[in-house]
Amino acid sequence: MQSEFGSILKEWRKVRRFSQLDLSLEAEMSARHLSFLESGRSNPSREMVLRLSDALQLPRPAANQALNAAGFAPVYPSLPDDAPELAPVNQAIDMMLSHHDPFPGIAVDRHWNVVKSNNGAQMLLALASPDGTANMMDILINSAGLDLIENWDEAAMLSLTRLRTEILELGGDEKLAALMQRLANHERVKQIDMSAINLNQAVIPTILRIGEKRLSLFSTIAQFGSVQDTRAGETKIELMFPMDEETVQFFAR
Known part of the structure; x- marks a missing residue:
């Protein structure tokens, strides 16, 4: 048996x-x-x-x-966020986010819920999610009918690819799968013409429209390599960088 x-x-x-x-x-x-x-x-x-x-x-x-x-004790801890052992990790996240200001930076958990953000990110989150939604994939889905993300189609397809990769690496995840299904089933996604999306670019930014301003940002995502805690080890830090001088000046002001 x-x-x-x-x-x-x-x-x-x-x-x-x-x-x-x-x-x-x-x-x-x-x-x-x-x-x-x-x-x-x-x-x-x-x-x-x-x-x-x-x-x-x-x-x-x-x-x-x-x-x-197999009858053995677990080797990887699962500590509360305020555990003293995780203080250096939390300090590192705070340091990365604060040093990245005025440009946006966020820390998200395994399911893309925002757990920390700097001033630049809080401004964008207030514009993108006036109802207080703090899940990056939900924010993307909810912004489909707005003019906020100029290249929403590109952002949606890249996010779907990212979600599929993460689910595969995790061997399945119900919450991530539900987010992916919501995005994949969105009417705007179903109407995307893939031939019109240019993926052959060195950098594919997220282009935001804020009033008369056109902001262009690209991201880097970091994770801890030596943190053994099951939740803290899955935290992702996304730092957004400007692609042009107009975006630099917007955040500098």
């Missing part, structure tokens, strides 16, 4: 599109042993669970789930 760990292992192997042979080579083990682990005929050691988690590139919460299913 297949064990809970065996079911998790098999499911993730299929998500990563590995054959048993592929995974056994990646994890430096025999295909026979891997087959026994999946079927429940053998039980893994803690070291083996971690080795397979690494080979499958499991997200930290999934690695903890695999360890628990």
